[in-house]
């Protein structure tokens with residue numbers, strides 16, 4: 323389904339109040355995300371980024387408000403017409419008793435796709451993510467960056483409409499993070515899923531996204547489009563990139579200052 327820009331998400335009046343907490347984590351939050359956007363969620367620690375992602379993934383229920391998946395013809399999706407959603411967690415949760423190939427093949431296997439039919443797709447993704455030749459490796463033989471590559475390949479193998487990622491690169495060194503950011507951006511350009519990424523890295527958000535949404539006080543604090551045209555590997559060195567990155571950091575510092 324990816325590339326069809328089939329669905330947009332409409333979150334209206336979203337509230338989330340965890341039991342035992344004095345104040346709600348999210349309150350009266352409105353957000354619309356169009357098909358094919360790459361949205362990064364930024365904001366101070368504890369502002370509710372992961373909670374929002376889990377609500378959008380359907381892993382949590384909102385205490386108030388509605389989340390609708392709207393098809394391009396305006397109809398609300400439900401039941402079997404719901405879009406495919408893949409979640410990449412912070413820790414790459416690979417099955418240790420399965421090879422790299424079989425970890426990535428698993429979502430297709432669960433859908434009844436035969437191994438031989440799945441092979442070109444799995445190998446294509448492994449190649450795109452720099453894992454060629456690693457098909458028969460076991461997760462314990464891989465570095466942290468490689469495990470995350472396998473986790474991303476597994477999330478993409480069903481060609482999901484929505485790719486939701488919760489700080490997937492937080493534990494990686496800067497060079498590995500840059501490489502994975504480059505690969506993710508190339509994959510996004512090729513396949514155009516809708517991506518929602520929770521991150522603390524302003525550089526990562528600026529490099530990857532078509533839009534940055536900052537949360538504060540339980541709702542959207544600001545919402546900024548990002549457009550650098552065709553992406554180049556050296557984009558990070560350009561003055562316009564560094565200026566936007568600086569502007570976003572300043573906005574986040576102002577949000578943080580307003581909280582204290």
Ligand SMILES: Nc1ncnc2c1ncn2[C@@H]1O[C@H](COP(=O)(O)OP(=O)(O)OP(=O)(O)O)[C@@H](O)[C@H]1O
Nearest residue numbers: 340341343347365366367368369370371372373374
């Ligand atoms: N299952 C839960 N039960 C109770 N409280 C929760 C639960 N999940 C999250 N919270 C609370 O909701 C608030 C927001 O947490 P969340 O993880 O969404 O923030 P975040 O912006 O992603 O933070 P960080 O940037 O530190 O990862 C926190 O106060 C957290 O303790």
